[in-house]
Amino acid sequence: MRSFQTNIAGSNRLFWAVHSSLLLLLVWGCQKVEPELAKTLDGTRIQILGHAGTGFPATSNRPPINSRESILKAIEGWNADGVEMDVQMSEDSTLWLYHDGTLATQTNCQGCVYLKSSEALKACRYRNVNGVNVGENERLIPLQEIIDRFAQRKQRPFLYLDIKDPFNCPLEEAPALYFSRMARALNRLVLRYNDEAKVLIETSNSLLMASLSKLAPGIKIIYRGQPGDNIEALLANYNLYGLGFNYDRVSREQIIEWHDRGLKLVLWDVRIRKAAVEAAEKSPDFIITDNIPLLQAVIR
Amino acid sequence: MKSILLCLCLCWLVGHQSLAQVEKTNPKWAAAIGSSLSWSGIDLSVRFVWCESRQNVFYIGPRLLLTNSYLPLEGPWGLVVGYRRNVLHSKRLTSFVQADYKAVFSAPYDPANLGGDFLNSIHEWHVSYGLEYSLGRHWSVGSTFGGGFYLERLTDLLEQKQNSFTGYSSQIQLFVHYFFGK
Numbered sequence: 001m002r003s004f005q006t007n008i009a010g011s012n013r014l015f016w017a018v019h020s021s022l023l024l025l026l027v028w029g030c031q032k033v034e035p036e037l038a039k040t041l042d043g044t045r046i047q048i049l050g051h052a053g054t055g056f057p058a059t060s061n062r063p064p065i066n067s068r069e070s071i072l073k074a075i076e077g078w079n080a081d082g083v084e085m086d087v088q089m090s091e092d093s094t095l096w097l098y099h100d101g102t103l104a105t106q107t108n109c110q111g112c113v114y115l116k117s118s119e120a121l122k123a124c125r126y127r128n129v130n131g132v133n134v135g136e137n138e139r140l141i142p143l144q145e146i147i148d149r150f151a152q153r154k155q156r157p158f159l160y161l162d163i164k165d166p167f168n169c170p171l172e173e174a175p176a177l178y179f180s181r182m183a184r185a186l187n188r189l190v191l192r193y194n195d196e197a198k199v200l201i202e203t204s205n206s207l208l209m210a211s212l213s214k215l216a217p218g219i220k221i222i223y224r225g226q227p228g229d230n231i232e233a234l235l236a237n238y239n240l241y242g243l244g245f246n247y248d249r250v251s252r253e254q255i256i257e258w259h260d261r262g263l264k265l266v267l268w269d270v271r272i273r274k275a276a277v278e279a280a281e282k283s284p285d286f287i288i289t290d291n292i293p294l295l296q297a298v299i300r
Numbered sequence: 301m302k303s304i305l306l307c308l309c310l311c312w313l314v315g316h317q318s319l320a321q322v323e324k325t326n327p328k329w330a331a332a333i334g335s336s337l338s339w340s341g342i343d344l345s346v347r348f349v350w351c352e353s354r355q356n357v358f359y360i361g362p363r364l365l366l367t368n369s370y371l372p373l374e375g376p377w378g379l380v381v382g383y384r385r386n387v388l389h390s391k392r393l394t395s396f397v398q399a400d401y402k403a404v405f406s407a408p409y410d411p412a413n414l415g416g417d418f419l420n421s422i423h424e425w426h427v428s429y430g431l432e433y434s435l436g437r438h439w440s441v442g443s444t445f446g447g448g449f450y451l452e453r454l455t456d457l458l459e460q461k462q463n464s465f466t467g468y469s470s471q472i473q474l475f476v477h478y479f480f481g482k
Binding site for chain 1: 337339340341367408409410411452454455456457458459463465467
């Protein structure tokens with residue numbers, strides 16, 4: 001009898017311990033967006049783009065950024081609406097997916113992408129840095145590889161190309177020539193994708209914007225915005241499709257103002273739930289996120 | 301909200317139903333609440349633990365994933381099944397090795413209502429080493445750390461097929477045991 005009473009008392013303690021812990025968790029989580037707000041200003045669904053694939057590395061996200069596995073997983077696994085990719089050009093005018101200024105920071109190669117031939121870049125493998133790429137042996141890939149794969153899909157995903165400026169190694173040609181070459185290379189691949197509306201090109205480089213506007217007026221340029229930018233002047237000079245900002249650097253009112261002028265809005269740097277909620281409540285057209293399932297859960 | 305309430309109910313059931321059994325049978329059962337961090341994220345699990353002998357321990361129970369990489373959120377649900385072999389005992393401390401399988405399941409994101417009968421799932425297999433510290437007749441706390449593999453089965457709704465992603469996984473686990481009986 002005494003043992004039974006001890007058990008009942010123990011059981012009650014267990015019961016309250018469990019319930020208190022879970023109630024704490026209940027209070028902790030569960031922030032969601034109001035359904036009316038989790039839409040674009042046109043009333044359509046906000047498009048979710050994976051940042052460099054499935055996002056920058058985290059405990060549960062270890063493929064290298066811009067790697068084939070990361071990009072395919074975002075689209076063919078998590079059903080993202082599109083994917084953001086960092087683009088640099090090799091010396092033979094081929095576009096490659098790579099984020100950093102120098103190859104040594106993430107791969108077993110040295111130097112800068114734009115001073116390497118495609119043959120040399122094909123041999124570059126991502127290194128194992130902080131648990132990234134363990135046992136995966138991912139390599140650097142050309143943009144064309146992704147374009148050819150996704151062009152076969154029933155519905156092509158958005159390709160959001162973040163164009164990296166050459167800044168870490170000395171450029172061996174005039175910048176205007178370099179960006180003119182890059183504009184031609186981009187235009188070739190946009191045409192190859194066969195869905196101009198699904199390729200967005202993000203840059204803040206005036207030379208590239210001028211070259212693209214001249215070469216392919218229909219190409220969709222997203223201006224990478226900074227606080228204090230003179231948007232009026234930009235709109236007067238370039239054929240901009242939209243503006244992109246860090247999610248906490250722009251207000252909903254500004255987004256409404258730019259939307260009324262016919263611009264699309266892209267927000268990025270969305271990693272945690274608070275950021276996902278704040279970004280979604282501003283009703284942009286696109287959100288670039290490092291956590292695709294989280295953003296999907298927030299605006300579901 | 302629904303997931304958490306369901307988890308609350310399960311915890312209550314585990315505690316009270318196991319206790320009812322123990323009053324009738326030889327007390328070799330325990331209930332455990334554990335939390336682990338592995339490839340699929342941070343989870344909370346409630347386990348029925350069966351101590352087959354002093355060395356061999358089996359457990360099974362539901363688990364609720366609390367994170368999607370970064371912060372807690374609701375679901376998805378899954379299960380954990382494991383076997384533990386106690387290696388060394390002292391008065392209060394037990395060391396053991398453990399092999400477990402964990403899975404979680406969730407519906408794929410489908411805003412366009414493409415449909416299909418697919419479920420996304422993450423399966424993990426780990427081998428861990430652990431220590432358990434007894435706090436008295438009924439309570440003990442412990443932790444494990446180990447490594448293994450994961451297999452993600454994610455649904456490409458547009459193409460109506462599932463794709464697999466595999467890799468290495470590590471696991472850290474904390475648990476509290478409550479042993480029933482004398």
